[in-house]
Structure formats: C-alpha cells, structure tokens
Amino acid sequence: MAKGWVYDPHSGGKNIPEAKRGKIQQRILTYAEEHYAGKYTRIEVRFKGKFCYIDAYTEPNVAPGWPPEDFPETREEFIERLRNTPTHLCLWGSFIVSAAEFPRKVGIIASSN
Numbered sequence: 655m656a657k658g659w660v661y662d663p664h665s666g667g668k669n670i671p672e673a674k675r676g677k678i679q680q681r682i683l684t685y686a687e688e689h690y691a692g693k694y695t696r697i698e699v700r701f702k703g704k705f706c707y708i709d710a711y712t713e714p715n716v717a718p719g720w721p722p723e724d725f726p727e728t729r730e731e732f733i734e735r736l737r738n739t740p741t742h743l744c745l746w747g748s749f750i751v752s753a754a755e756f757p758r759k760v761g762i763i764a765s766s767n
Contacts (some may be wrong), residue, residue: 667704675701682708698740709740 670678679699686697694710701707714736721732 669703670701670706678706682706686710695737708743710743711737711740713737 678701682699683697686694690710694712696711698709698711699706700709714733716729716733716736721727721729725732727735
C-alpha cells in the first residue's frame with residue numbers, strides 16, 4: 655500500500671515574532687467586535703510558537719431547573735464554570751514548505767477545533 659500524504663501542523667513553520675503579536679491580537683479583536691459583537695462576553699488570544707489560539711467566552715444558556723438536585727455543583731457554580739469555559743474557535747498557524755515538498759500549499763492555514 656502506498657503511503658499517503660498527511661499534513662502535520664507541528665512540522666515546519668516559523669514562530670510568530672513577539673513584535674507582531676500585539677498587532678495580530680488587535681486585528682483579531684477588532685474583527686470580532688465588527689462581525690460578532692454581542693455573541694461573546696470576551697475573546698482571549700494567545701500565542702505559542704508558530705500558532706495563535708483564539709478562544710471565545712459566552713454567557714451560558716442554562717435551562718430552568720438545571721442542574722438536578724443530585725448534581726455535584728449548585729446552579730450558580732455550574733453557570734460560573736460554563737462562563738469560564740472557552741469555545742476554542744480556531745488555531746491559526748503560518749507555515750512555509752519548499753516548492754519540492756508541496757508547491758501549492760505555501761501560505762496561511764486555519765483549522766477549526
């Protein structure tokens with residue numbers, strides 16, 4: 655059986671420079687405010703090496719009567735935990751490969767989580 659090509663986002667690429675992180679974060683926050691205002695309570699942007707992680711926090715929508723009495727958390731604790739649990743929107747990473755490796759895939763890639 656022939657080996658297939660598999661993209662590994664952790665191989666290759668360059669780290670996002672410290673000098674550019676502030677500008678990237680501001681662009682993401684501005685875009686979120688312009689296009690998604692009111693759909694989140696806060697956005698967090700963090701960088702690790704060549705990746706930029708974007709997390710959104712929302713106000714939880716908890717049904718009346720939830721959680722049941724035998725649940726290990728009170729309703730307030732449950733809601734507070736949900737408020738502090740992010741939705742992982744996406745992971746952005748830049749990568750560069752040589753033309754011999756994969757000629758049409760040089761650029762920016764985004765993968766939803």
